[in-house]
Every structure is written in C-alpha cells, then in structure tokens.
Amino acid sequence: MNVTLIGSGNLATNLGHALKNAGVGILQIYSHTLDHARHLADALGVDAVCDRICDINTMSDLYIVAVKDDVLTEIIQSLKNHLLGKLIVHTAGSMPMLSEGVFYPMQTFSRQRIVSFEHIPIFIEASNESDLQILRKVAEQLSDSVYELSSDDRRWLHIAAVFCCNFTNHMATLSAHLLEKHNIPFSVMLPLMDETVRKLHSMSPSRAQTGPAARNDEQVMKHHVDMLCEDNETSLSKLYQQLSQSILTKAY
Amino acid sequence: MNVTLIGSGNLATNLGHALKNAGVGILQIYSHTLDHARHLADALGVDAVCDRICDINTMSDLYIVAVKDDVLTEIIQSLKNHLLGKLIVHTAGSMPMLSEGVFYPMQTFSRQRIVSFEHIPIFIEASNESDLQILRKVAEQLSDSVYELSSDDRRWLHIAAVFCCNFTNHMATLSAHLLEKHNIPFSVMLPLMDETVRKLHSMSPSRAQTGPAARNDEQVMKHHVDMLCEDNETSLSKLYQQLSQSILTKAY
Numbered sequence: 001m002n003v004t005l006i007g008s009g010n011l012a013t014n015l016g017h018a019l020k021n022a023g024v025g026i027l028q029i030y031s032h033t034l035d036h037a038r039h040l041a042d043a044l045g046v047d048a049v050c051d052r053i054c055d056i057n058t059m060s061d062l063y064i065v066a067v068k069d070d071v072l073t074e075i076i077q078s079l080k081n082h083l084l085g086k087l088i089v090h091t092a093g094s095m096p097m098l099s100e101g102v103f104y105p106m107q108t109f110s111r112q113r114i115v116s117f118e119h120i121p122i123f124i125e126a127s128n129e130s131d132l133q134i135l136r137k138v139a140e141q142l143s144d145s146v147y148e149l150s151s152d153d154r155r156w157l158h159i160a161a162v163f164c165c166n167f168t169n170h171m172a173t174l175s176a177h178l179l180e181k182h183n184i185p186f187s188v189m190l191p192l193m194d195e196t197v198r199k200l201h202s203m204s205p206s207r208a209q210t211g212p213a214a215r216n217d218e219q220v221m222k223h224h225v226d227m228l229c230e231d232n233e234t235s236l237s238k239l240y241q242q243l244s245q246s247i248l249t250k251a252y
Numbered sequence: 253m254n255v256t257l258i259g260s261g262n263l264a265t266n267l268g269h270a271l272k273n274a275g276v277g278i279l280q281i282y283s284h285t286l287d288h289a290r291h292l293a294d295a296l297g298v299d300a301v302c303d304r305i306c307d308i309n310t311m312s313d314l315y316i317v318a319v320k321d322d323v324l325t326e327i328i329q330s331l332k333n334h335l336l337g338k339l340i341v342h343t344a345g346s347m348p349m350l351s352e353g354v355f356y357p358m359q360t361f362s363r364q365r366i367v368s369f370e371h372i373p374i375f376i377e378a379s380n381e382s383d384l385q386i387l388r389k390v391a392e393q394l395s396d397s398v399y400e401l402s403s404d405d406r407r408w409l410h411i412a413a414v415f416c417c418n419f420t421n422h423m424a425t426l427s428a429h430l431l432e433k434h435n436i437p438f439s440v441m442l443p444l445m446d447e448t449v450r451k452l453h454s455m456s457p458s459r460a461q462t463g464p465a466a467r468n469d470e471q472v473m474k475h476h477v478d479m480l481c482e483d484n485e486t487s488l489s490k491l492y493q494q495l496s497q498s499i500l501t502k503a504y
Contacts, residue, residue: 010462069464069472094464094472106440108448108462110455115447121440147440156434159476159492160427164441165448166463167495168420173457175412177504182408186457188358188373188399189416193449195367196360196417201442203362205425210262210360211418212321212346220321220346224411235503239494240411243419251487252429 002027003138004056006075007066008036010109011091013043015066018105018117020044022141027060032067053078058086062134064103065090073098087131093123093158096151101126103135104154105143108165117142123149123157174236181231213247254279255390256308258327259318260288262361263343265295267318270357270369272296274393279312284319305330310338314386316355317342325350339383345375345410348403353378355387356406357395360417369394375401375409426488433483465499 003024005016008031019026026046031037034050041048049055056063056079063083067075069092076098079088089101102125105117122139124146126132132148139146149157172193176186199208212220221244228237246252255276257268260283271278278298283289286302293300301307308315308331315335319327321344328350331340341353354377357369374391376398378384384400391398401409424445428438451460464472473496480489498504 068467069469094475107444108451108460110451110460110462113451113455119443121443145440145443149436153434153436155475155479156430157436157440159479160430160436160441161444162463162476162492163423163427163430165444166461166465166499167423168445168448169452169457169461169463170495170499171415171419171423172452173461174498174504175415176457178408178412178415182405184401184405184409184412186452188397188409189412190449190453191371191373191397192359192413192417193420193452196420197442197445197449199360199362199365200421200424200438200445203365205421205428205438208360208362209418209421209425210362211414211421213418215320217321223346223407224414227407227411233504235498239498240414242491242494243422246426246487246491247418247422252426252485 001025001062001134001138002060003062003064004028004030004060005040005064005066006030006056006079008033008040009066009068010111011105012066013040013111014107014109014114014117015064015091015105016040016044017114018142019138022117024138024141028057030056032071053082056082058083061087062138063088065099069095087134089126089135093154093161097125097127100128100131101135102151102154103139104149106157106161108169119143119145121145121147123147123154125149125151125154174239178233178236209247211247213244216248253277253314253386253390254312255314255316256280256282256312257292257316257318258282258308258331260285260292261318261320262363263357264318265292265363266359266361266366266369267316267343267357268292268296269366270394271390274369276390276393280309282308284323305334308334310335313339314390315340317351321347339386341378341387345406345413349377349379352380352383353387354403354406355391356401358409358413360421371395371397373397373399375399375406377401377403377406426491430485430488461499463499465496468500 004027028047029041030049037048037050088099089103104123107120122143124135256279280299281293282301289300289302340351341355356375359372374395376387
C-alpha cells in the first residue's frame with residue numbers, strides 16, 4: 001500500500017515519521033511551501049512536490065491531507081478534481097468528512113518533536129466499508145488504539161481536546177508568567193503537573209480535584225485574587241475567579 | 253530526630269508515609285477526628301492523639317502542622333502555648349510563617365494515593381539558621397529537590413500551582429463532562445494529556461501552545477462556541493471564549 005501525504009506541518013511531519021517507521025510506503029510529500037516539503041521529504045527519503053497539485057502522482061492508494069483547517073476545503077476540492085476516484089482523507093478533528101474519510105490522530109504535535117504513535121488514539125471514519133477497511137489497516141499499523149467515530153462525535157472530541165490540551169498548556173503558560181516575574185524557575189512545577197495528569201489514569205477528574213476552590217477556601221481565593229490585582233494581573237485575576245467559580249459551583 | 257505530625261488529611265497522610273519510608277521517627281499523629289488519626293497512626297505504626305492538644309507529647313524535635321488553612325492559625329496558637337520553645341512548622345503554600353518555619357512539599361495529594369516524595373520540590377523557610385538546618389535535614393531525607401524560599405515568593409508559587417494543578421485538573425473535568433454527554437470514554441484523552449505535560453519538560457509552555465486560538469483559527473473557535481451554546485453549555489462556552497482570548501491576545 002502506498003500513501004501520499006499532503007502537508008508538511010506539525011501533524012504531517014509526525015505522521016510522516018510514524019508511517020515510515022511502521023513500514024508504510026510514502027510515495028510523495030506535497031506542500032505549499034517548498035522548503036517545508038523538501039525538509040520533510042528529505043528526512044523521510046521520499047519525493048517532494050511543491051505547490052502544483054497537478055504534479056501529485058495518481059498512483060497512491062491513500063491520500064492523507066494534513067493541512068490547516070482554513071485551507072482544507074479548498075485543497076480537498078483541488079485534489080478531488082485531480083485524483084478522480086481516489087481515497088482522499090483528512091486529519092482534522094473539527095471538520096466534517098469533506099471527502100471519502102477522516103484519519104484523526106488525537107495528539108498535540110510539534111514539528112521539532114517526533115513522538116511515537118503507539119498509544120495515540122486514531123479516530124477513523126469513511127463513507128463506505130471498503131474505504132474504512134483501508135483506513136483501519138493503516139491506522140492499526142501505527143497505533144494500538146483505533147476507533148471508528150462519526151463526524152458529529154468527533155466535533156465533541158475535538159472541543160474536549162481543546163480543554164485537555166490547549167487550555168491546559170495555557171494554564172502552564174500563565175503559571176510560568178507569574179513565576180518568571182518572581183524569579184522562580186518554571187521547572188519546579190513539572191513534578192506537580194506530572195502527578196496532576198498521572199492521577200487521572202486511576203481517578204476521575206472530578207474526584208481528583210483539589211485546591212482552594214474545591215475546598216471552598218474563600219480566604220485563600222480572595223487573597224489570591226487580591227495579589228493578582230495588586231500585581232496588575234487583571235486578566236489573570238478574572239480568569240482565576242471564573243475558573244474557581246466553575247470548580248466551586250460545578251455549573252457545567 | 254523525632255517528628256510529630258499534626259493532621260491526618262491528604263497531605264499529612266502522604267507526608268507520614270514519606271517520613272516513615274525515609275526512616276524518620278514519628279512520635280505521634282494528632283488529628284481533630286479520631287477515625288482519621290487512628291487510621292493514619294495504625295498505617296504508620298505510631299500513637300494517635302485525638303482532639304486534645306494537651307495530650308501531644310512534648311519530646312519531639314519537630315512538629316509539622318498539615319491541616320486546612322482555615323484552622324491553621326488557631327491550631328498553631330494552641331500548639332505554641334502547649335509546646336513552649338519547640339520547633340513548629342506548617343505545610344501551607346499560601347500562608348505566612350505563623351510560627352518558626354514552613355515545610356511546603358508542592359504536590360497534589362490524595363489520601364487514597366500514596367506518592368513518592370523523591371522528586372517533589374520541598375520549599376523550606378525558618379526564622380533562624382539552626383531551625384532551617386533541621387528543616388533542610390528532614391526535607392533532604394525525603395526529596396532530592398529542596399529549596400529555601402521566602403513567604404512572599406511562596407505565595408506566588410502557590411498561585412502558580414493553582415493554575416498548573418487545580419485549574420488543569422478542572423480542564424480535564426470539563427472535558428470529561430462533554431465526552432460523557434456524547435458517550436465517549438474520558439480515557440481516550442489520557443495520551444494527549446500525558447504528552448501535553450511531557451512536552452513541557454523540554455519546551456516552554458508558550459512555545460508548546462497549539463490549537464485553534466494559538467493559530468487564530470476564528471472559524472473553528474466560533475464553531476466550538478456555537479456548539480457549546482446550542483448544547484446549553486453556557487458556562488463552558490464563556491470559559492472557552494475567555495481562555496481562547498487569553499491565548500490569542502497574550503494579555504498577561
């Protein structure tokens with residue numbers, strides 16, 4: 001089976017390495033940006049195609065489109081015109097199927113950091129059973145955690161991932177910002193963050209909740225809000241109050 | 253050296269086990285609640301004292317007070333009266349020294365989950381050098397990560413920890429809530445959360461930020477907010493917007 005990878009960003013780079021390591025043949029890497037396409041294609045030892053959709057080889061069994069959501073619809077339309085009858089899928093958690101299927105590895109990817117796909121859940125969807133079989137076959141070569149999921153459920157999965165990953169990372173950013181102002185290295189927080197997440201492997205998040213808001217410690221919360229205000233951290237003080245309120249009142 | 257532990261909650265329970273495992277002698281466990289005191293004292297094989305401060309043995313070298321913040325001042329005052337001239341310290345991140353010192357292991361503790369103290373940062377403070385030496389000696393028997401920190405800096409450390417731990421856990425709670433409504437098990441999120449935190453060991457949080465807000469993907473953000481509103485998740489929709497705004501504008 002041959003795969004063509006459309007895109008050369010954070011996800012495409014990681015997916016490219018995972019496919020190669022799993023022994024899946026990659027025919028070409030396509031990217032809008034020559035440098036990026038070349039860089040990834042060189043790392044994987046495959047051909048790069050830059051910008052011209054018509055240069056994409058039509059011999060692949062599967063075309064995986066891993067580009068930004070805002071250009072996804074347009075690129076898929078161009079690919080459909082060029083690759084008549086071919087299996088084209090995308091990797092976007094928040095988008096409907098658009099073409100024949102979806103291949104969504106749910107993880108936070110950075111181009112600079114190549115991660116193992118072994119335990120990354122991959123959510124697949126296809127418009128017919130034979131396409132689904134192809135997607136499942138490729139997904140199972142990469143990961144031990146493959147699920148079939150509808151577009152509608154995938155949208156919810158994606159929002160949930162924004163909370164778990166993007167917003168969690170932002171909590172770390174705000175924390176690092178406060179520590180930096182007071183000359184404390186962010187690294188002291190890592191054992192705490194590690195344990196916060198490790199705990200969730202054996203305890204539900206609502207049961208694992210600790211801290212001033214969980215024990216309704218009004219004095220500490222007020223003190224924290226005052227400190228943030230006095231330190232001109234208006235935006236953080238607001239977020240602190242809203243998040244504490246959300247924990248306290250369980251208004252979700 | 254003998255230590256007496258005042259408290260039998262999440263932190264006291266974990267600290268008790270860590271002290272015992274490190275070979276530090278525990279003379280007594282004091283708790284307001286008989287059941288809790290007995291339970292912990294039995295687990296550690298030491299004497300339990302319930303409710304009556306005057307029953308606390310005055311022969312310990314160090315009294316560590318690990319109780320809720322809102323009763324801390326009162327208990328320390330009673331201990332001071334009973335234990336004249338003894339070294340009394342507390343474990344609260346957000347409180348000033350109150351007595352001779354502070355012994356703050358920064359971690360999220362649950363009574364049901366006994367964790368290793370090996371890499372837990374312990375922040376110590378004392379009113380004089382000889383007390384500080386005692387605290388350092390005990391702390392270094394538990395952890396490879398011991399820091400001296402002033403009360404003022406500790407307050408900031410504690411707020412930062414609320415963001416990194418308590419608010420991060422709440423992000424998981426909100427995520428689990430959304431998934432539950434759509435019959436998706438929360439466990440699919442764990443590889444993503446693991447990697448989100450693992451990344452921070454080698455990348456600053458601001459550099460590690462990904463997601464719709466980080467790439468200013470207005471369409472996806474608007475779509476998510478609409479979905480939450482339509483699903484009657486007003487509170488989550490508000491939080492989604494505020495957190496996205498905070499990532500987008502870097503207004504911190």
